[in-house]
Amino acid sequence: MRPPKKFHEGTSNRLAALLEQAVDLAEYRRIQSVLMRSRNNMDAASIAALTGLGVNTVRILHSRFLREGEACLLSRRGKRKQDVESQPKSGATAKDERSPARVEALPPDANENIRTGPECNKTKTTVGMTVTLRDVAARAGVSHTTVSLALRNSPTLPAKTCDRIRRHAEALGYRPDPRMHELMDAMRARRINRRPDTLAYLIAYPDRETWKKDQSLFRYYEGVRAQANACGYQLEIFWLYEPGMTDRRLGEIIRNRGIDGVIIAPLPRSQLLFQDFPWHYFSAVELGYSLAKPRLCRACHNHFLSMQRLVNRLHARGYRNIGLAMEEGQDTRVLHLWRGAFSAAADLLPGKRRIPMLVPETWKREYLEAWLKKYRPDVVISVGMEVCRWLAADRIHKKDTPDFATADLLSAMGDTTxxxxxxxxxxxxxxxxxxxxxRTNARGIPAVPRIVMVEGEFVQGTTMHVEKLTPFNHPAAARAVR
Incomplete structure (x- = not known):
């Protein structure tokens, strides 16, 4: 077995630097060219150890680069052949004697010129033209590094400069290489001797630890932490009500820590907070709808679809007298999506009796008992633990207690539907x-916020009938008999 070849320190440092600065297709090709030039000084395992890439990844880069070099050579030779054929025939014509099948056997200098030439460092457009970062830089009169920063909306450049460079890039037909994000993600995930970047998780509960007792809030946090770690970031909690803390001071602390991204956890209720927070420094995402202003990009549950899905499931089981009872604040914090979806379902489902919704400002058990006595629903839909507990207690003493289903299922509710x-x-x-x-340096309050919704899942429990209701087993029939 051939012993591994040694590598030169200077070459390895340059390779690592290029990998750190890779921002577009041209830089990606430069990485490949350095990898190819380094094969006389180091083996694949040594390159992998230096770059943080896997050995297989290094080998794939080698093989892919050879294929692209061959395609590039054939393209250039075909173009030269067309030029020669279009010229008048007079005397001897220049002819390339080398065979395309011998691309890998070309002299090292020739191979290097082919791989690193401007025709290989290109982006294809719909009209067949090729454009690189350096082409855009020459057109705009700036360096290719400035072009890279401008196309990523870097806050280090004036907005007018970014707009001007983007217009030049669009005019030339420049398109970034989507594979670069995959390469940079792989590099970030494989770095060992490096402190991971940090994301801030903002908590605005009056007590530092209270939110952890709420199952939904803690599951939000677990999901954020797990995905941040999987993407090469660490998550750090910042509490708004630290002694002497203000919105602006909290923002400055996060900024001075070098943190660019913040996630705002759900608030205790829908309210105005973080009004003096310096949003323009950060990319920000909100969990849910509880932050009244400003309107940020958010990830949330699809409340409207879940309520409609729940009502449809109850209707399919044979329930016709379906009631909705919840505290007003629970509906307000989701922009009244609960009530809107319930009303829409009541209008669309055939044979369903419309029961007025019970949505008081504050919960009292007397309100629920009076509402149940007056409208006698077969099943009650609610959010939170109060109605679930009250109906469970009534079921012990009263045989005509309606069934129950929740639009927000928590483990503390037990075997609830x-x-x-x-x-x-x-x-x-x-x-x-x-x-x-x-990645796009989208900072501050967005003009048009993005919303990512996650669908819920229906879970069958013991608080409603599993089989379809009939005149013989319907709760209303049972009450009539009694």
């Missing part, structure tokens, strides 16, 4: 959305 909102997946979606904003 309802909708699992997939809170952990909402946290995952929030991190994915935030990273997409950070």
């Amino acid at each position: 309802g909708i699992d909102q997939n809170s952990q997946q909402i946290g995952v979606a929030a991190v994915d959305l935030l990273i997409s904003l950070m």
Whole structure:
């Protein structure tokens, strides 16, 4: 077996530097060319150890680069052949004697020229033209590094400069290489001797630890933390109500820590907070709808669809007298989507008796008992633990207690029928959305916020009938007999 070849320190440093600065297709090709030039000094395992890439990835880069070099050579030779054929025949014509099948056997200098030439460092457009970052830089009169920063909306450049360079790029037909994000993600995930970038998780509960006792809130956090770690970031919690803390001071602390992305956890209720927070420094994503202003990009549950799905399931089981009872604040924090979806379902489902919704400002058990006595629903839909507990207690003493289903299923409710909102997946979606904003340097309050919704799942429990109701087993029939 041939012993591994040694590598030169200077070459390895240059290789590592190029990998760190890779921003577009041209830089990606430069990485490949350095890898090819380095094969006389180091083996694939040594390159992998230096770059943080896998050995297989290094080998794939080698083989892919050879294929692209061959295609580039054939393209150039075909173009030269067309030029020669279009010229009048007079005397001897220049002819390339080398065979395309011998591309890999060309002299090292020739191979290097082919791989690193401007025709290989290109982006294809719909009209067949090729454009690189350096082409855009020459057109705009700036360096290719400035072009890269401008196309990523870097805050280090004036907005007018970014707009001008983007117009030049569009005029030339420049298109970025989507594979670069995959390469940079792989490099970030494989770095060992490096402190990971940090994302800020903002908490605005009056007590530092209270939110962890709420199952939904904690599942949001678990999803955010797991996805941040999977993407090469670490998550750090910042509490708004630290002694002497203000919105602006919190923002400055996060900025001075070098953190670019923040996630705002759900608030105790829908309210105005973070009004003096310096949003223009950060890419920001909100969990849910509880932050009244400003309107940020958000990841949330699809409340409207879940309520309609729950009502449809109850209707399919034979329930016709379906009631909705919840505290007004629970509906307000989701922009009244609960009530809107319930009303829409009541209008669309045939044979369903319309029961007025019970949505008081504050919960009292007397309100619920009076409402049940007056309208006698077969099943009650609610959010939160109060109605679930009250009906469970009544079921012990009263035989005509209606069935129950929740639009937000929590583990503390036991074997209850309802909708699992997939809170952990909402946290995952929030991190994915935030990273997409950070990659494009989309900072501040967006003119048009993006919303990513996660669907819930219906879970059958013991608080409603599993089989379809008939005149013989319907709760209303049982009450009539009694």
